Amino acid sequence: MRHVAALAGVGVKTVSRVMNEEPGVSEATREKVLLASRQLNYELDVTAGSLRRTSRRTQTIGLLLPSVSNPFSAEIHRAMEDALSAKGVAVFAASLDDDPDRERSIVRAFLGRRVDGMVLTPIAANQAHVIPEHSRDMPVVFIDREPNGIEADAVVTDNAAGGAKAAAHLVSSGHRKIAYLGDRTDIQTARERRRGFLEALSGLGIATETVPVRENLHDVEAARLAALEILTSADPPTALFSSQNLVTFGCMRALRDLGLSAKIALVGFDDFTLSDMTDPGITVIAQDPGRIGALAAERLLARIDGDAQPPRTYVVETTLIVRGSGEIPPSW
Structure with missing residues (x-):
């Protein structure tokens, strides 16, 4: 001031x-x-008065996620709350909606409230433009995506390996005509899942130029329409790989609309509640949001307590969960 x-x-x-x-x-x-x-990138410190009378810590952290309503984000949120509440730390969560401007404004809002640290899913192309230089000493752990422009701990899924697992599983079930439906191409995780999937198909002898690819599907309806278009084409695929749970929901609806749920194979990336209650159950490449959230909380607490070791990226593996939809053999 x-x-x-x-x-x-x-x-x-x-x-x-x-x-x-x-x-x-x-x-x-x-x-x-x-x-x-x-x-000067100054933001009003709304807790400054109380900090003068108490310790410098506020026993709060900021958690910035793409959307707290997304099941994957919600599980990370819960895992962090479970880990941090035991330490007397409160978690303030916010949705970024994959909007860089919203990312900047929420980061500054949390900085103004003097949170002790932040766990952040990076949205902007460069996080050096998101976190003001005068706040770079604040402990920050990035999750789901690695940051650019800032060196910090990150906890991420091995997305490329997960995409490769989906490709290998569908090919092992006899499929050669497999379509890919993905999230926005400006999102790091979506690009990695596509890369792993297509590279694995190529390694298994399938020409990737023949693979129908539909991307930038960021909600259920967009995914449903894209799947309908592919499945009703002159040369439809016998299997689908959906690279995000909302995209999976759209594919499920399209298959139901066309009466093809038992005829077209489907493997989705991300597990979700009641995925075993459909007929057939949905085979998925499951991330481990509980592990991601717990590890992010562990690393953030360590940084807050003064851990000065060089930043590193922690990679959490995926798991193939077989439930029926990914094992449907090709019908043609």
Whole structure:
């Protein structure tokens, strides 16, 4: 706040009034203060008063996920709460909606509340533009995707290996005409799953240029329409690989709409609740969100407590869970 006051040529009290939206400040002075705060990436520290009277820790951490409503994100959230509540640490969670602007604003909001650390799924192309330089000493652990522009611990799934497992499983069931339906291509995990899947098919002797690929499917309806288009084409596939659970839901609906649930094989990436209750059950490449959340919490607590070892990336393996849909043999 003193730095803002000096840059704007006003007193600290004036800066406080502006940032707290109190009356008694002229519009011209208010504009000068706001301009200075933007230039310095200053955010109001809403806990500063209490911190002067207590320890520097707030016993809170920020958890920033693509969407807290997504089952995968929800399981990470729960695993972190289970691990951190035992240490008396509260978890504040927020959804980023894969929006870089939202990522920046929520990061700054958490910084303003002086969380002790953050666990963040990176969205923007470069996290150096997301976390202000004056806050780079805050402990941060990245999950699901590796960061760019910042060196920090990351906990990720081996997405390429998971995609390869799906390819190998479908080929072992006799399939040669397999379609790929994927998430947005600007998302690191989606690109890795596609890469692993296509490289494995190529290694198994299937020409990848013949593989129908539909991407940028970020919700159930978009995936359903893409699957319908592929399945009703002149040369439909005998199997589908869906690279994200919402895409899997769309594929399931398309197969149901066409009466093909028992005739077209389906392997999805990400497990989900009641996946064994359909007929057939859905074969999946399961991530381990519980392990990811627990490991991220462990690494964040270590960093908060002063662990200074070089940052590293922790890779969590996937598991093939066979339930029936991925074992349907080709019908043609």
